[in-house]
Amino acid sequence: MSDELTVVLDPATTVAIGRTKGAPQEDRRTPRHALALTAMAAVLAVAFTVFGYQLRPFIHPQPLSQTVDPSPSAVVSGDVPASYLGSWHTTIANSTGHHYRSLVIKQGHIDDDVLILVADGPNYHCVFIAPLTAVSNGGSQLKLGPSAVTSAIPLSACKPAGPSVITLGNKDTLRRAKPENPEDALTYTR
Template identity: 45%
Template sequence: MLAAGGSVYALMNNGGDDDKAGGAAPPTPSATARTSAGDPAPTGSPSSSAPSAGPVPTAFLGTWATAIDNSTGHNTRELTIRQGAVGDPVLTLVADGPGYHCEFVAKLAEKPGTGGPLEIGPSTVTTGKPRSSCSAGEATEVTLLPDGRLKRVRKDGEESLTYSKR
């Protein structure tokens, strides 16, 4: 995980924890969710949707959320994982912040084991306002943490984001 204090702009543009935009430009979110250790994860109630049969373990299914607070303001992420076969779009991500709204979709890349992890392919932008604020994300791996939260890590292991179930 990255050191605390990274900006969304730098993180969302494959950067480290330096503010490459000097704090002036809006963040460019990508569906490769990333943040630093210690960012607060909102709490929520369990999902009420009933899972259907398929390869994605039931514990991963539902809607997950987190937030990133930095010099650009409050930035939220809502991740939804649905049941689907390899090659199906199983992950959607909505990224919102000051001056932008982005939506992404990504496919299941490999059949997961009984307890995961989920190997998720690169994402594509489905909605972007403004479109220039949104960029496709890299492949990621999604795991469940012992405390019940979900962790999504970029495949190179450089950056991650932790979500709580809604």
């Protein structure tokens, strides 16, 4: 590295002070180049962070029984019978792979979001919530309103569903069905 000072006396005469003959001239970049490189590095860091987070479920899939277990006792009293409260799980196996469902029912009143459903599959991760609309048949059925998507990876994989009915089978199983299609019910276990 050489210390030099370049003085231009007129367009035809340039004088370099402090430069040794034959010393290579340094590659000096203007501050614009440094600013552009910094901006590009920041954009790449953000892009890798965003895409890396979205790919997390595909790289490190986990069964939902280990990932969702909120406490059903957040509300001490409500309209949901105690036998429904807690975490319920099921797996759907088909030609596209294994699809995990984790259903959490928490205490609440009519119109409160009492259902949290997490759906994980080979190419998606979705989280839904649904409100309680009624408790019928002496507490043997929970009627839920349409679900809403709260998290979706990718966005196109997660669509909200219409109303559903949850029926307790015994203390360790329950069925969730759509009123218009009860034969397609999913059975969950604790």
